[in-house]
Amino acid sequence: MSAFSNPFNPGVRLGAGCDCGRHASQAEHELAVADEPPSGDVETLNRRVIESAVMRALFPRDETRRRFLNAVGSSTALAAVSSFFPFGAIEAMAQDKGTPEKKDLKIGFIAITCASPLIMADPLGFYRQQGLSVQLMKTAGWALIRDKMLNKEHDASHFLSPMPLAISLGTGSAAQPMRVATIQNINGQAITLHSKHKDKRDPKQWKGFKFAVPFDYSMHNFLLRYYVAEHGIDPDADIQIRVVPPPEMVANLRAGNIDGFLGPDPFNQRAVYDEVGFIHILSKDIWNGHPCCAFGVPDAMIKDAPNTFAALYRAVLTAARMARDPKNRELIAKVIAPPNYLNQPETVIEQVLTGKFADGLGNVRNVPDRADFDPFPWHSMAVWILTQMKRWGYLKEDVDYKRIAEQVFLVTDARKYMAQIDMKAPAASYARFKVMGKEFDASAPDKYLASFAIRKAS
């Protein structure tokens, strides 16, 4: 029974011998005290087993552990060890589907189709299924998404996938450990230009254009910069890139405030629908399979409310699994279009999700993989994002790309929870991919970075 005794009690002996020291082995001791049942319920005992294992690993010699505990007191020791060792999380891993510590959650989102999985999980009841009561809070822009997460007004949030990296690093905000639980969507963005530029399809003609992106730390910003730079345009010198919250992009395009935007859907399609713009290129033609938005949680939640975290994870993954299937796309368009969520005409959402759409130039295009919802948070994606942050001067200091990627993108958890709902997860967490025909290898990020002619002079 030694595994069930409190390892933070200096009077308890772990390892050889018995707790009271009067018997040669623990087995003998247990025989002697068999009529004294261990106190506590199953959960406490479960926790004890884990704590004991950790303490045994930390202090292989039992004497050292006892001296340590006697010296600092057991509660201090528990706090100290917990601070670098997430007992709660391990506990949840060991017992899993426990009741959520916190049931009422507020999740922030921006009204775009990127957030489809986390939005549809509400009307389709995936949160309720996991015992959670979730309120989805429509938020006005990405800066507010960031601030409301930092202020703890929201418990979890829809993020642009570079944002948790930036927040964890403390670039562009106060540093706070933020994690990417899943990617929300891949592809599904586009460069939309004002209708008056129908004859300017070559980016070389775009000098002096004003473009909008949703946020500095967005895939949109990095993809737009990458795209124009590949065509010999310096995004910092030849064009102007300004931050405009996605919902305001079409209104700005109509007003002629901007010449175009690399923005999230449904606003590309909405610009076509309102006949103010046309789709120049889908983002899938820049990098097929690129991540866009993410589902993020603060590190504190994983440690303090592991069961809530697990329940939330399963709910969002269940939604992603459903969203991946093209058969379900029309239904999804129907449930996320009402005013409480995206507040858009249903046909616009449907064109985005099914990939059968009007392009604003008079053609009906059929691109089934225009938007997809692969939730797996590849580490290689995070490394690419970090190289681009470095390339454009958002990241000044040298960082260990892989270490940060592995810290922020929770691949292990994703695999675990994907397995729980029978989703297939890839075995590797790094993959090679091509961005506009150029291969990216996450093991040589510096070489990749050095290969670009256009970059911000550091």
Added chain:
Amino acid sequence: MSLGWLKSALLSLLFFVVLVGAWHLATLPKGERAAATDEYARLLGKGAKKSEGFPTPAQIGETIVKNLSEPFYDRGPNDKGIGIQLAHSLARVGLGYLLAIVLAVPLGFVIGMSPLVYRALDPFIQVLKPISPLAWMPIALYTIKDSSISGVFVIFICSVWPMLINTAYGVAAVRSDWLNVAKTLEVKPLRRAFQVILPAAAPTILTGMRISMGIAWLVIVAAEMLVGGTGIGYFVWNEWNNLNLANVIFAILTIGVVGMALDLAIGRLQKLVTYVE
């Protein structure tokens, strides 16, 4: 009197009819709308009920009826009726405005009664007064760490200055004869403040409060558009995102009517305390 009133009412009505008539003519659909024959047109929503261009007066009327017939519906955190949105805005304005009164009126009294304090605080007031209240928003969000309290703070900071300055001015401008009489009668300071200075300065103070209310109601819309969540400003922002101009115009009309009602209410108060010398 009654005839003049009738005439002005008729003229108002005439203006209204001319305005709506011009609007109606300007927004008449140009030509017959092509029915959706091919798929491309169908994807663009042609032929379906799609709002194109600026809404007509008839569409606005329809929107007003629709919104007012169900003002208190609540379909989740992001879709609430106009009544609920207005209540949120009014609550924010009320709270920020009350806080401003609590601070500005006593402080204005002190400033007005002491020329020394007046001169000492004047530079601060002059620098802080012209700052747009929305410029405080990022700082408020960062320090207060709560978006809805930040909204209240912005209302507070924009309504505090007119009240402060008007109270100080009103108190300082009380006729010295009255103060001298009070002095001759050996009136105690507290009684002098409440029974001589306050009634004398009340019209000026109320003017400051009326200006403040006007500004506060202007600012709440902008603040809510920025922070989102609830309120009439958020309603405008949300409908702008959907490019639903009919709803935006409806919201603008509502803002105007409510602003007028607030102004009238304080105007009534002002009449109560006005005196003729």
